[in-house]
Amino acid sequence: MANLDKAIDPIDGTISIVTPENITFRYSVAGPFQRATAFVIDLLIRMGIIIVLLVLTMALKSGLGDAGIGFFLLSNFILNWFYGAVFETYMNGQTPGKRLMGIRAVTVDGKPINAMQAVMRNLIRTADTYPLVTPAVFGIEFTDSPVYQSAIIPTFAMGLIVMSMNKRYQRIGDLVAGTMVIVDQRKATFGLIDVRTPAVLQIAAMVPATFRADQEMSQALAHFVDQRPRLSDGRRREIAAHLTEPLSRELGLPPNLDPDLLLQALYYRAFVSDAQEELMQLTPTATVDYHTASQQAPPYIQAPVQLQRQVQYLSQPSQSSGRPPSGGLLK
Numbered sequence: 001m002a003n004l005d006k007a008i009d010p011i012d013g014t015i016s017i018v019t020p021e022n023i024t025f026r027y028s029v030a031g032p033f034q035r036a037t038a039f040v041i042d043l044l045i046r047m048g049i050i051i052v053l054l055v056l057t058m059a060l061k062s063g064l065g066d067a068g069i070g071f072f073l074l075s076n077f078i079l080n081w082f083y084g085a086v087f088e089t090y091m092n093g094q095t096p097g098k099r100l101m102g103i104r105a106v107t108v109d110g111k112p113i114n115a116m117q118a119v120m121r122n123l124i125r126t127a128d129t130y131p132l133v134t135p136a137v138f139g140i141e142f143t144d145s146p147v148y149q150s151a152i153i154p155t156f157a158m159g160l161i162v163m164s165m166n167k168r169y170q171r172i173g174d175l176v177a178g179t180m181v182i183v184d185q186r187k188a189t190f191g192l193i194d195v196r197t198p199a200v201l202q203i204a205a206m207v208p209a210t211f212r213a214d215q216e217m218s219q220a221l222a223h224f225v226d227q228r229p230r231l232s233d234g235r236r237r238e239i240a241a242h243l244t245e246p247l248s249r250e251l252g253l254p255p256n257l258d259p260d261l262l263l264q265a266l267y268y269r270a271f272v273s274d275a276q277e278e279l280m281q282l283t284p285t286a287t288v289d290y291h292t293a294s295q296q297a298p299p300y301i302q303a304p305v306q307l308q309r310q311v312q313y314l315s316q317p318s319q320s321s322g323r324p325p326s327g328g329l330l331k
Contacts, residue, residue: 015168015180017110027110028183029169030103032160035181041097046079084122089115094184104184108168113179121173128159128171192271193225195264204265206253213270221267228260236260 014026057064057072064071087095093105093113105113105121113121132151159171168180213221220243228236240259248255248262 027106030101030181030183031169032163034101034103034183035169036156038095038097038101038103041100042083042095045096046083049079050076081123082119084125085115085119088113088118088122093118098181102184103181105174105179105181108178108180113177117177117179121177121179124173124176125171128162128173129154129156130158131155193267195225195268197264199258199261200264200268203253203257203261204268207265207269208251211251211266211269213266217266218270221263221270224263225267228264233260 014028016026053072053075057068060068084095088098088105091099094103098104105118107113107117133153133155134151135153137153162175163169163171166175168174170180174180224240224243231239237259240263244257244259244262245255247253247266248257253262
């Protein structure tokens with residue numbers, strides 16, 4: 001089971017999850033306003049379906065009699081209580097409203113939720129709606145009917161209070177089911193990103209030929225390389241260090257390599273199918289300069305490494321972005 005980092009970044013609203021393999025995943029936690037908008041969209045969809053069912057029931061009342069009314073009541077019950085559970089089970093943690101808002105329910109360790117968790121978090125939603133108030137609170141007093149004098153309007157105050165008291169913005173149903181709602185960050189796939197610079201290629205040549213990236217490692221490498229143009233140099237190395245420190249020891253690499261360059265090198269080795277053959281054709285003529293702590297210099301490569309065979313496209317960044325589905329060729 002993953003080790004959970006409970007600290008949430010107050011600046012960008014992300015929560016970090018560290019796997020047993022020391023791989024850090026960051027998720028943007030969905031706030032109350034995003035979730036409330038998704039809830040309203042789903043509520044309108046349910047109301048639209050109920051209206052359609054009501055119209056059909058009234059139209060077929062002469063033929064079906066009380067059976068039509070019974071069918072309507074049963075459909076209404078199932079729709080209200082199992083709408084969210086069914087969609088979240090078969091749409092990987094999303095309802096139509098969540099999909100439109102770009103959010104998704106996952107487990108607290110970042111994995112897809114199962115059917116039991118989807119049912120639990122939706123059935124317990126009623127507890128988040130309390131306290132209930134009467135329509136009179138909002139000035140609704142049409143008649144003296146007991147309906148308008150009953151507490152039937154949810155305030156969702158309990159859910160908001162609970163969400164504000166935990167770092168993952170979990171409501172009561174989330175706490176019971178062990179889930180949270182995150183911003184879905186999946187994007188369209190456009191292909192491989194060209195990271196081939198002389199410094200990256202020299203580090204890639206140091207990586208053992210037996211290196212193989214599993215699914216989680218591949219996702220982490222792809223996400224980092226895709227996001228790195230949007231990050232400052234310091235932020236890149238801070239994020240990359242979570243992966244490179246244990247990987248350097250495991251792969252037998254020098255501990256003071258630039259974390260940013262090392263992740264690019266591993267990305268190149270993981271996704272480019274002819275990487276090994278290409279590296280064998282490139283012979284470095286200069287060594288990497290390292291720095292010790294006494295020099296008070298950052299532990300990364302200072303000067304670009306010159307290669308005997310200069311290829312012009314190595315300095316031209318690719319315009320494509322996104323997560324590569326598998327290994328491929330870079331032309």
